[in-house]
Amino acid sequence: MSSFDGGIEQACAKHIFGTYSRFPVAFVKGEGCSLLDDKGKEYLDFLAGIAVCGLGHCHPEVTRAIEEAARKLIHVSNLFYTYPQVELAAELTRLSFADKVFFCNSGAEANEAAIKLARKFSSDLFGPGRFHIISMKNSFHGRTMATLSATGQSKVHKGFEPLVEGFVFVDFNSVAAVEAAVTDKTCAVLVEPAQGEGGLNFPAPGYLKDLKALCREKNLLLIFDEIQSGLGRTGSLFAYEQEGASPDIMTLAKALANGLPMGAMLATDEVAKAFTPGSHATTFGGGPLVASAALATLKVISEPGFLEKVRETGAYFMSRLGELKDRFPFVKHVRGRGLMVGMELDMPGAKFVSRCMEKGAIINCTHDTVLRFVPPLIAGRSEVDRMVTILEEAFKEEAL
Ligand SMILES: *Cc1c(COP(=O)(O)O)cnc(C)c1O
Numbered sequence: 001m002s003s004f005d006g007g008i009e010q011a012c013a014k015h016i017f018g019t020y021s022r023f024p025v026a027f028v029k030g031e032g033c034s035l036l037d038d039k040g041k042e043y044l045d046f047l048a049g050i051a052v053c054g055l056g057h058c059h060p061e062v063t064r065a066i067e068e069a070a071r072k073l074i075h076v077s078n079l080f081y082t083y084p085q086v087e088l089a090a091e092l093t094r095l096s097f098a099d100k101v102f103f104c105n106s107g108a109e110a111n112e113a114a115i116k117l118a119r120k121f122s123s124d125l126f127g128p129g130r131f132h133i134i135s136m137k138n139s140f141h142g143r144t145m146a147t148l149s150a151t152g153q154s155k156v157h158k159g160f161e162p163l164v165e166g167f168v169f170v171d172f173n174s175v176a177a178v179e180a181a182v183t184d185k186t187c188a189v190l191v192e193p194a195q196g197e198g199g200l201n202f203p204a205p206g207y208l209k210d211l212k213a214l215c216r217e218k219n220l221l222l223i224f225d226e227i228q229s230g231l232g233r234t235g236s237l238f239a240y241e242q243e244g245a246s247p248d249i250m251t252l253a254k255a256l257a258n259g260l261p262m263g264a265m266l267a268t269d270e271v272a273k274a275f276t277p278g279s280h281a282t283t284f285g286g287g288p289l290v291a292s293a294a295l296a297t298l299k300v301i302s303e304p305g306f307l308e309k310v311r312e313t314g315a316y317f318m319s320r321l322g323e324l325k326d327r328f329p330f331v332k333h334v335r336g337r338g339l340m341v342g343m344e345l346d347m348p349g350a351k352f353v354s355r356c357m358e359k360g361a362i363i364n365c366t367h368d369t370v371l372r373f374v375p376p377l378i379a380g381r382s383e384v385d386r387m388v389t390i391l392e393e394a395f396k397e398e399a400l
Helices: 007-015 060-072 083-094 107-126 145-149 175-181 207-218 239-243 288-301 306-327 350-358 381-399
Strands: 027-031 034-037 042-045 100-104 132-136 167-170 186-191 221-225 249-252 263-267 331-337 340-345 364-366 370-373
Touching: 042 381, 060 288, 083 100, 083 263, 083 288, 100 107, 107 145, 107 186, 107 221, 107 249, 107 263, 167 175, 175 207, 186 207, 207 221, 207 239, 288 306, 306 331, 306 340, 306 381, 350 364, 350 381
Parallel strands: 132 167, 132 186, 186 221, 221 249
Antiparallel strands: 027 034, 034 042, 100 263, 249 263, 331 340, 340 370, 364 370
């Protein structure tokens, strides 16, 4: 399969920036929950492009939508209307708290837009100087200058200082910590309703509701980064639905177009008004090709019973992982919502990721010690059983 002298690894090292540490595997095909590498080995994919391919690889409905759109119209400027973009916005607002959508091309861009909107809204209403945003420790919001500055992990800041001004970090799951951090410069609170990169941390009961009440009291905007947790991942269309608290602004990306690059920022009418012609723009945002893919994706996720099955499969997966926890003492904690599941170990998880890979399953490790499982939402009990069997074998090698 290899068309490079010396193989793809060498060619990649020669020609591509060294920004990723990659596994020695090259994928050539995907279908549903499975991936095929260039040597013909099949893998069970419990990572799904890191919570991107929610409907699995090459879902027939999405592929058909892409094919049809590619034959009709791929791009025109946002100086004009296109039907898929407006239809998608109508769907997203129908299905969420929001009234308005701004489309972009990635998660970082969606958060950039949210940061700009929060500042502009506050500046319009209260004048300049009120631009601080309270964010969470161990959060992840992206790699552009503003979004890495908004990210509560010093490892992504290092070497890129000076950071964008105005981000303050407090502990996740503490309303008191947010309250203590509010000053007359604060304009918003930015939080992932379920932290992904930070080690799969879920909101304590009442946390987001109390946070919303605090934001109301202090005239702060509440921004939910649902880039990883949104679009069915946690068993509801958006994670916030399970918390009884909707935000003023929400960001989406990852699973939105099931693998095509797309991001979105959603907001209430009141807040969206702060953006006027010229406030913000992007050339590619919401183009007809990606919007068609997203419409097809959203249609499948909103079919009756789809999210119920995600919750059911997630509960079954958690119970099977719980069995492993009982048998292997180095497993400290299993936590999850829907099919966003983490298993915390008392040691670094990288070697288990490699062993699973050898045995034909893809997972990853985040925050050093937490194994992350974000399979396609179409996974069922048989995929869960295969995953657990492979993980068990990887764990047994440790016990020996
Ligand atoms: C992945 C992710 C981002 C960044 O998205 P990109 O598309 O990589 O820019 C931001 N926030 C959260 C919660 C994410 O999981």
